Each structure stands twice: as C-alpha cells, then as structure tokens.
Amino acid sequence: MKLRSIASLIVSALLTGAALAPINSAQAQSTSTLEEVKVRGVLRAGVRQDVLGFGIVDEKGKIVGFDVDLVGELAKRLKVRLELVPVTATTRIPLLQQGRVDLIAATLTYYRQRDDVIDFSIGYFAAGQRLMVKKTSPIRTISDTAKKRVGTTIGAGVVENLKKAQPEATVQTFEGYPEAFLAMQRGLVDAIVADAIILAGLRANTANPEDYVIIGTSLNRSNYSIGVRENDSKWRDAVNYTLQDIWRDGTWDQIYDRWIGSGSKIKLSKDEIGFAMDLWE
Template identity: 30%
Template sequence: MRKLSLISFGIAVSALFGTQLARADQLADIKQKGTLVCGTLGNAEPFSFPNPQTRETQGYDVDFCGAIAKALGVKLELKLISVAARIPELMQGRVDVLAANLGWTPERAQQIAYSDSYFVSNQMVTARRADKYKTPADLSGKRVAAPKGSTSEAGARKYIPNVTTVTFQDAPALFVALQQGKVDGVVLSELTLVKWKHDAENSPVPIDILQPPLFVEPWGIGMRKEETALIKQVNDVLSGMEKSGEAKKIFDKYLGTGTTYNLQRTFRIEPIKG
C-alpha cells in the first residue's frame, strides 16, 4: 500500500509539474501552431478599428500585434473582444496576448503580466459644450460614463468627487449617451476624445475636452504571468522596434502630423514602473 501511495504521489507530482511546464511554454506552442492570437477591441480608433473600405481591423494596436507575430515567424490572428472581457479571455487561454488599450493598474498587475509600455495615455473628461464645464472637478456629483471594467471607470470614481458612474460596453455607445444627454460627461483616452470632438464640431451637440487630464496611464501588452519566455520575447521585440524607429513610424502613421490627432511622440518604450 505504501509503495502504491508513493507511486501515486509521484504521478501526481509529475502531472503537476508537467502542466506547469506546458503552461510556461506558450511561446513554443505559438510557434508550433504558426499563429499568434491577439485580443484587441476592434472599435477603438485609432488603436483598433475597421478600415472604411475593406472592413478589416487596423490600427496602432493591430500594427504592434503584427510586428510581434512577424518577429515570431507566425501569422497574426485577431480576436475582437470587449473591454470587460480582456483579462478573462487572456486568463482562459482564448488569446495569447492582449493589445487592447490595456492601461496598467496595480490590481491588473497582480493578475497578468505587462510588457514594457508601448503607449502612454492621457485619460481625459469630455462634456457637452452647452453645459459650460471647464474642469473634471466641475462634474462632481454628476453622471459620468466610461467603458465597463476599464481604468477610465475606476479613474472617474477615484478622481471626481461624489460622481455617479454609468458604464457601457464600447466607445460608440458612450458617445451616443453623451450626445443624447443621458450622462453629463465621459472619461476616455485623450485620442478617442480628440476624434469625437472633431466629428461633433459641426453637429447640434459639440463637445469640449476638459483640462487638466484626469490621470495618466502607461499601456502594455498583456500576457499570462507564467509565460516567462513569451514575456521576454515580446519585450525584446518592442525594444527592437524602439531602436529601429518602427515604433515611432506606427505612432506617426495613426497619431502624428497630418492625422486627426496631430500629436508628437513624447514617450519611449520602456519598463512600466509600478
């Protein structure tokens, strides 16, 4: 009986370590299957959004996913997901990596691994011009919307006194809610709000972006914590993109001079300091 118990124990230990090794070798699995599955939002211009002509998903996040897949020598497969589903999809193994407006927070960093920061986002508040709000603090006690499960939602509750948060699944729904007067303001990435402001300028309901920024957040590529080989590989790719100038080219393509946003790149790819 004792011998049998020891054998059973050995089998259990082997199975446990075998499972851990398998989980920790996702990089090899990706290369073997020949595909990198990247979770992205698909409705967050300029990061991931449908091309008006082809309807294929394109954008800043998509190009970074493509660069990682190319460096790994595999094909890119995009999986469109909601804000709230980002971490569950990753943890359940339905995507290999996340490039989905994924702002760093201490709480998320306990669940998943972040790559080095490949984008830095000002989180801003927008409101209808007719309401004459000037600063985020002017929305104290008001109804402010944000994507469900996002850092924008958490930031609204943290930085706007006595706010009532209202959540929606995606950015277009937030824009409609603001224009229809269902909420008093919206918290989102500055870039999305710049595009909104441009689009709404000649509409019956123009909007303004309130100053100063509500908070600033670094974005990283999300991965599972145990995938050490994949994490290193992704960071090596990002570092190479910074050195070669490819990262800046992607920024300029979607956000730089001549685009709707007309921004200058003021950050570099570097480790996120928690």
Template identity: 35%
Template sequence: MSGRGARWRPRRALLVLALVALTGCSGPALDGPASPTTPTFAPPLPGGALVLPTEGGGPPSNAAPAPTSCDATPSLRPGAPTTPGSMPPGGPLARIAERGRLIVAVDQSTNLFSFRDPRTGDLAGFDVAIAREIARDIFGDPSKVEFQIRNTVDREPALRSGSVDLIINAMTITCDRAERIDFSTVYFLAAQRILVTEGSGIGGVADLAGKRVCTVPNTTSLANLQRVQPAATVLAVETWADCLVALQQRQVEAATTDDALLAGLAAQDPYLEIVGGSLEAEPYGIGIDRGDDELVRFVNATLERIRSDGTWAALHDRWLSVLGPPPAPPAPVYRD
C-alpha cells in the first residue's frame, strides 16, 4: 500500500499542476478582470446534427411555392371489398399475403405517432395503429406487421426498392414526393407551427429571424421554414426527439414541425409551449410505390372503413387526445 501511495503522490502533483494551467489559477491580471477559475463545457449536439447556413437575411421568399401548393392529395378510389386471406392473384396484395406479413416503414421517436412504449419496448402510436388496421384487412390479423425503422432520408428508397410495402410515418403529401411515389387519401391533417420554452418571447415566425431553430432535413418543415423565414439559423437533426433535447439544453431557441408532432414533444416537457399560427397545412398520406394501384386502392378502402365505422375516432382518442376531442376524419378526395 505504501508503495502505491509513493507512486501516486508525484502523479497527483502533476494533475494539480495541469489543472492550474487549464484554469488559469496563477492569479488575475493586474489590468483586467479575473480569469475564470472553472472551465465550462457546452453539452454536445445530438448525433448527426448539422448547423445549416442561413438562406439570407432578406424578406420571406413569397415567390417560392409551398411544398403542398399543387395539392397532390387526390388519390384512387377504394377497390372492391376483399376477404382477408384471399387477395387477387398476381399483384402486390398477393405478394404480401404469400409473404405472410405487411412490411411498413416507421420511425421510433415520433411521440404519439410511432414511438417505443417505455413500459413494453414495443412500437406504438397512431401511425402504428393505422398499419395494424391495414394488416387486419389483408390477413384478418392486425399483428401481422413487420415494422422497419427508417429515417426521412432512406424511407423512400426503401419503398422504391421493395424493402417495405408502405410508409406510414407522419408523411406530408407534397408536390415533389408525389412525382416519385403514390399516396393514399389523407388520413390526418396537421399544420406546421413553432415550439418554444415558456417565456422565450417568441410568438410567431417573424420572431425567428436571427434565432437558431431545430428541424429535420428532407421534410416540409425545413422547406417551409427556409421559405418563410430565411433569416433563421437551422439546426438540422436526425429525429424530432433530438429537437426536444436541443431545446432542453438551450442549443436552439425554437423547433418547428407539424403541430401534432410538436404536441408529442410538449407532452414530455411541461415548460414547452406551441406558439404562432400555421406556417403551412400538412396533409398526411400513406406512401406506396409508384404504379402499385391495387395496393393504393386497398389502403384507401381500409381508410374508408376506419372513417365510417368509428375506428379512426377511437384511435385519435387513444393516441392523440392531447390535441383535444377527435375531429371529423379528413374527407377523402378521389381523382377517378
């Protein structure tokens, strides 16, 4: 023991000297304020976070069209009723039925819509429940769903490659996306707003000029923010849960996305509040591979069923009650 103590003493002395050098403890300068004696460390940014350059300090770009300006929400009419377990041969429904499970792209950090239940570790939420209703109509069994965790960058490539059958991920139907994939009818209607800490002094989009704002890349939220408030500095993160952490660590002054998603973040922190009016309407649709018309019509038939039999309202009441009483489901619009 005495040998270890003898060896430790010089190391301890070196450590003390190192701390003295680090903290500037040699005494204050005679002609200025005292040097800080305790180093400060900022919390690290969420993994994969990136500060984007501002789009410029000028006025909002009114000439730039909104991501939903073309109204790509009309979809195909529901197909003829089918019996679970007996899908028409030769198409995507037969392929899914033969496989024995529906494969759906979701994420695991969008509270209220698709998230890990902390009690069970299972995926839960409004989007997860919608996926199970589609599986119910294919197989007669809502449990026959394989959920793949996909972020906003790789969910479309996964759909086009056939790795997943559907994207059910609080995904807004936009003009750009509708050129690459097909969509169901609208199953939820949100509006982009702003989330801040109480007492922040931010009341709307005009107050975001010169502020650091959190959002997720490859989303309508980022496109709208850069369009209506180019003077904001954007912290782009991988998930909406990362925006919650960034707000709590005071690394940003606001976050912006759909009000339904913001409500899921606010439900986890009583010091957060949603402010301002709508930046843009956000109609959610289920993403389906281009040309899979049979699957589009089948999904629309499920959505028609849950609107009319009360399932949609029950799911809203189960998962989205923080938004208030269930409204009427979004009315479908068909193009054929």
C-alpha cells in the first residue's frame, strides 16, 4: 500500500509538471522587451564604435554618432535611460540573441539569412555597397576586382554580394572597417568594399581624403534597420512607431545634418545616399 502511494505521488508530480511546462513557456514568451525595458528603466542598445558618422569613440572616450543619437531619442521617448553596449559586425547579433542588449542599431542591413534569427525594424538609412580604392588604382568597376584582393569585415553580408558580382575576387576579412582600410593603405589589399556611407566616413577621417575614390555601381540596395529579438511584435511596433515620429517631427534631419550632412566631416546629401522617405509612411 505504501509503495502504491509513493508511485501515485510520482506519477501525479510528473503529470503536473508536464501540464505546467507549456503554461510557463507561454508566460515567458508573453513578456515583451518593451515591458522589460520600462520595468528596468534602461534601454540597452548595441552600437558600433568603429564607423565614422554612426558610432565612434570621441576624444572624451564617449561613443558618438548617428546611431547613438537615434537610440538616444528612442530611450528619451520611452522615458528610460540609455545604456550603450559596444558591438562589432561579428558580435552584434549573438549579443541580441543572448539578451545582453534590447536592440542593435549598428549599421545593420537586412538579409534573409539574418531574418531567420532576428527581426528588423523599418529601414532608417539607405545603404548601398560599393568599392573604395586608391586614386592611383586601375580598379574602376566591380569586374576589375577579378584576381584582386578585396577587404571587408568579418560577418559582413557584403562578402556574399561581392562573390556573386565577381567570383574571381579574393576576399580578405578584418575585425573592423578601420583595419580593412589600413590594410588597403599599406597595400595588403587592392580595394575595400562596404556600405557607401561607411567608405565615405573612412575617407573623410584620413589626412588626405582626395587620395581615395568610391567607385562602381552598388552591389545591393538595402537600408539600415534596428535589430530586435524574434517574435516580439509589441517591441518591434514600439520601435517602428517611435522611428516614424523621429522622422516626421524633423529630429531625423537634425541628427543627419550633425553626423552625415552639411554640418559633418562626411558632408553627404540625402540625394547621394538615396534615402527613400516612403519607408517612413
């Protein structure tokens, strides 16, 4: 009798656990990052610190740039404090998946493969991938990179785009864009490929910007988006609506002029980057 009672208790416990497991799982999934951010009172944003104009360390040791100001506005409008977490092209998505950041605003372009593991906001900045070479280089088109060495960053989707456009190019990857640019300056690679705005930033930050030219037609037509964790539509909607408000009230223009446009070192017009305002409607 005693053995039967113990067996009954064990079976009952197992059945209860099995019944509760789906409920707990559903409860965990129902908690949006939006609630977590508001309860915490802090928005943890993953940003680059190696891309002039978007995220770079200034002389005071602070990370500044377009993406930093953009997430600053998001935090301000959500009425929470902003915490910046430095990321690279390699670490940004894993850090988001691991829950160490709430979003990534880090020159992140949409690719179908990436959409399998994270979700994306609406586009907030037009980004087309092109080549940059020394002014004295014979390379003038993507086709000219056949049997040439082309540098870019680890984890950049541009690698696949370049391979499709010119399969005979040899791609060499580096930890960041500054390292790739330095390799080109030293003759270790013949060209570098990246988003046009990133190339313009690298060039603007050199002692002799006129020594480098951005060439070729764009390898793609994409936009920078904010990355959020999968299956959290409440958080993604909150980010999207706030981005639209930032655009409509003129704040986006102010941030653009400060870091990319006439008031910046890069000095690129909206026409040059091909920004599509219909993305915000």
